[in-house]
Amino acid sequence: MITFEDVVKVYRGGATAVDHLSLELPTGKLTVLVGPSGCGKTTSLRMINRMIAPTSGRILIDGKDVAEQDEALLRRSIGYVIQHAGLFPHRTVLDNVATVPVLLGKTRREARAAAYQLMERVGLSAEFAKRYPAQLSGGQQQRVGVARALAADPPIMLMDEPFSAVDPVVRSQLQAEFLRLQQELGKTIVMVTHDIDEAIKLGDHVAVFRAGGRLAQFATPRELLAEPADDFVASFVGRDRGLRSLSFDSATDLPVRPVEGIPLDDAGRPLGLPGVFTKDDSLRVVTDLVISSPGGIAVRVGPDGAADGQVSHHDLADYLASRRR
Amino acid sequence: MIQYLTNNSEIVWQALQEHLYLALVPILLGFAISLPLGYLAVRFDWLYHPLINTFGVLYSIPSLALFVFLPVILGTKVLSPINVVVALTIYTVALLARTVADGLRAVDPVVVQAATAMGYRRSRRLIDVELPIALPVILAGLRVATVSNISLVSVGSLIGIGGLGQLFTRGFQLFYLEPILIGVILSVLLAGIADLIIVLVQRAITPWTRAA
Numbered sequence: 001m002i003t004f005e006d007v008v009k010v011y012r013g014g015a016t017a018v019d020h021l022s023l024e025l026p027t028g029k030l031t032v033l034v035g036p037s038g039c040g041k042t043t044s045l046r047m048i049n050r051m052i053a054p055t056s057g058r059i060l061i062d063g064k065d066v067a068e069q070d071e072a073l074l075r076r077s078i079g080y081v082i083q084h085a086g087l088f089p090h091r092t093v094l095d096n097v098a099t100v101p102v103l104l105g106k107t108r109r110e111a112r113a114a115a116y117q118l119m120e121r122v123g124l125s126a127e128f129a130k131r132y133p134a135q136l137s138g139g140q141q142q143r144v145g146v147a148r149a150l151a152a153d154p155p156i157m158l159m160d161e162p163f164s165a166v167d168p169v170v171r172s173q174l175q176a177e178f179l180r181l182q183q184e185l186g187k188t189i190v191m192v193t194h195d196i197d198e199a200i201k202l203g204d205h206v207a208v209f210r211a212g213g214r215l216a217q218f219a220t221p222r223e224l225l226a227e228p229a230d231d232f233v234a235s236f237v238g239r240d241r242g243l244r245s246l247s248f249d250s251a252t253d254l255p256v257r258p259v260e261g262i263p264l265d266d267a268g269r270p271l272g273l274p275g276v277f278t279k280d281d282s283l284r285v286v287t288d289l290v291i292s293s294p295g296g297i298a299v300r301v302g303p304d305g306a307a308d309g310q311v312s313h314h315d316l317a318d319y320l321a322s323r324r325r
Numbered sequence: 326m327i328q329y330l331t332n333n334s335e336i337v338w339q340a341l342q343e344h345l346y347l348a349l350v351p352i353l354l355g356f357a358i359s360l361p362l363g364y365l366a367v368r369f370d371w372l373y374h375p376l377i378n379t380f381g382v383l384y385s386i387p388s389l390a391l392f393v394f395l396p397v398i399l400g401t402k403v404l405s406p407i408n409v410v411v412a413l414t415i416y417t418v419a420l421l422a423r424t425v426a427d428g429l430r431a432v433d434p435v436v437v438q439a440a441t442a443m444g445y446r447r448s449r450r451l452i453d454v455e456l457p458i459a460l461p462v463i464l465a466g467l468r469v470a471t472v473s474n475i476s477l478v479s480v481g482s483l484i485g486i487g488g489l490g491q492l493f494t495r496g497f498q499l500f501y502l503e504p505i506l507i508g509v510i511l512s513v514l515l516a517g518i519a520d521l522i523i524v525l526v527q528r529a530i531t532p533w534t535r536a537a
Contacts (some may be wrong), residue, residue, distance in 0.1 A: 051442055076444030086439030090457045090533045103444050131537035148443075158442075 001027045002048060002156070002188065007057035009043050009213070017043040018054070018213040025205070027155075028063075030182055030189040032203035034196055035236070041192045042215030045158050048190060049078045061156065076100055079149030079157035079187070083165050085141040086131040093119070093144050094129040100152040111151075116148040123177060139170035146178070150185075159191040163198065175202060196237055200224065200244065208233050222248045246284035251277055254286065254319055256300050256309025268306035276301045283320075290316050329503040337492065341511055344488025347409050347481065348474045348515075354410070354472065355417025362418065363425025364451065368393060371425060380419035388480045409481040416477065417470045424466025428459030461534050465525045468520055475516040479508070489515075 002025040009018040018040040025031040046052040047059055050071050059066050066074055072278060087096050096116055098111035106114075116126060122143040132143055142157040149157055163178075179202060182189065193199055198219040199206045208216045208224070210232050217229040225245035228234035238244070253271045263271040270276060275289045276299045289298035290313055298316075300309040330337060366373040391412040398404045399411065432455050440454045458461075482490030492508030495501070528535075 033455060049442060051438070072446045074444075075442055079440040080439070082435065082439060082442075086433075086435045088436060088440070088454060088458075089433075090454075090460075090531070093535075100443050103449075132533045134533070135536050309377045 001025065001061075001062060003060040003063075004044070004060075005058040005060065007044070007047065007054045007059060009040065009047065009052065010055045014029030016040075016213055018047075021057070021213070021215055023207060023215060023218060025188065025190055027188050028059045028186045029204040030191060030202055031205045031207060032199040033192045033207050033209060034194065034199040035216075036211055037194060039209035039211050041207075041209050042160055043213070045160055045190055045192045048156075048158055049075050049080065059118065076103055076152060077154050077156070078243065079152075079154040080139065081142075081145045081149045081157065081159040081162045083161040085133070085145035085146055085165075087141055087148070089133050091135070092130050092132060093124070096144055097151050099148055100154075104152055115147070115151060118151055119144075121150070123129075137170075138166045139174060140194045142166060142174060144180075155188060157187050157189045159189060161193055162191065164193065164195065178202070181208075198243075200237075208236060232280065243284065243287065246287055247282045247322075249283045250279065251281050251283055251286050251300070252279045254283065254311060255315065256311050259299065259307045259310050262297075262299060262307060262310065264307060267304070269309045270299050270301070276307070278303075286311060287316060298310065326503050326506060333504075337507060337511070340489050340491050340508070341515070342488075343406075343486075344475070344478050344490075344512070344515065347406060347413065347478045347486070347488050348471070348519075351410050351413035352467070352471055352474055354414045355421055356467065358414070358418050358426050359421035360380050362422040363429060366422065366426040367429040368375050377426070380415075380422055386420035388416070388477050389483060391415070392484050401415050404485050406486045408484070409478065409486050413474050413477060417474060420464070420467050420470040420473070425459070425463055428462030428466075429455055431462060434460045457531075460531050461527065464523060464531075468523050471519050471523060472516045475512065475519060479512060482531060482533060 004021045004023040004025075007018055007021045007116055008016070008107055010016050017038075021040075021044060026222060035041050043052055047054050048061075050066055053067070088099070091099075094115050096276065097115035098106075098108065101111035101114060116129065119126065119129065122139065124143050124147065128136065128140065128144075133144065136144065142165070145162070149159075163174050166174065175198065190280075191202065203221055205218065206221055206224050207218045210216045217224065217233045219227075219229075222245060224233070224237060225241040225248075228237055228241070234241070259270075263269050275293070277286050277289060278301060286298050290296060290311065296313045298311045299307050300311065302308045328517055359492040366376045392408055393403075395401065395408040396405070399407065401407050436458065437450070439456065440450045445454065456470065478488045479490030479493060481487035482494045487494070489512045492504040496503070496505035496508070
């Protein structure tokens with residue numbers, strides 16, 4: 001657990017970056033710090049590994065004040081990923097990944113062997129091992145950055161806008177892979193972003209900051225969408241939060257009608273339909289399908305791809321209305 | 326010319342050795358002095374301009390004047406090779422301290438911060454991260470300093486210590502073209518070979534600069 005105890009950071013010149021922040025970031029969870037620029041989210045992140053010292057207050061990791069620990073040793077126990085990856089240009093991908101294990105006293109050979117495994121873990125084939133960062137795309141560099149942060153298997157990872165320097169397609173790919181990775185690893189992750197959608201998509205918890213370094217709300221993404229603490233949070237979260245909150249509910253309990261009037265192939269799979277949904281998809285996916293299909297109907301398929309039910313505009317509206325009661 | 330060379334091989338060989346010694350010792354000394362100086366100029370920002378300006382002024386002193394004045398300051402004999410070595414070391418530092426500082430300053434701060442956040446302590450970060458990344462700039466400066474030193478040594482011949490430059494004075498005194506030509510050719514050859522060696526070393530130790 002990472003604890004902020006009444007932390008204040010005032011920069012020289014008097015600008016308050018973080019204003020009396022008290023916060024508990026749970027172990028094994030991904031907490032996203034989000035807010036407009038100048039809201040103190042990055043400053044807060046960097047105070048955890050002592051890249052920035054607080055003006056007052058304490059930051060504790062599992063009850064131990066970080067200020068009382070050796071800086072370098074503390075940092076080696078905390079993974080760190082930044083926006084443009086910040087890879088070492090003079091080292092191969094493999095040696096970039098092996099950085100922290102070597103610092104911790106592992107032999108180069110041991111560290112490299114472990115680095116190969118990590119590269120595989122983040123989806124980089126071994127052929128990249130001998131390349132230099134300049135020979136990689138932005139997305140690949142970011143994967144190396146994540147592998148490098150994970151190399152010493154730190155219990156905590158700090159990520160500062162890790163996916164914002166890559167194009168949207170690569171970004172959502174990296175996000176999805178990262179979520180999968182986190183499900184396996186269960187690290188305590190603190191991530192900074194200015195993108196509320198990313199925060200809601202990735203975070204187990206989201207801390208919304210407002211300008212001046214004040215915490216506006218700390219909640220799960222679902223709570224944030226359903227009950228924003230004030231107007232600032234509501235406007236920051238965005239206008240279509242009702243629709244977006246549907247992405248947290250699966251279509252498992254959504255009643256369907258028998259399939260009717262839809263062309264099927266021999267195996268019972270719907271023909272010529274752009275999109276179908278399964279029980280595991282979210283209500284947001286279903287809503288989108290219902291709205292975008294010409295007939296106002298979404299078709300549900302089973303694991304084998306065969307149609308096993310359909311939902312109309314009205315069915316969906318009734319179901320959503322019934323959930324409100 | 327071949328005739329002169331065979332007859333005076335002893336003299337030419339000695340001049341060449343002296344030339345090499347007078348050029349390379351200052352390079353090594355200068356490099357060793359420039360690394361910490363350049364680092365200090367980066368570490369303590371306020372030092373950068375005073376330091377660079379001081380060496381800029383030193384570099385602008387004509388070499389001959391320096392050769393003549395150094396004995397007065399150092400208390401050495403006028404004909405001591407130490408004068409040439411010290412003068413050329415000053416020129417080397419003037420060139421290299423600045424390139425070391427500029428090379429270190431040009432290292433992407435994001436990379437330095439990433440290194441710090443990984444848990445590098447300052448000294449190891451300098452050796453493992455900052456210096457290697459600054460190396461292409463530093464070595465480019467070293468090439469200039471080396472070639473410049475090799476050509477400057479000859480000026481020392483005017484005060485009696487000048488390696489291959491001795492062949493020039495000798496030729497002028499005797500109205501004799503051969504030693505001058507041999508001196509020029511060997512001097513240029515020396516500079517070219519020294520430059521080539523640095524380039525080859527650079528290619529070997531900074532393979533990443535050719536990646537992309």
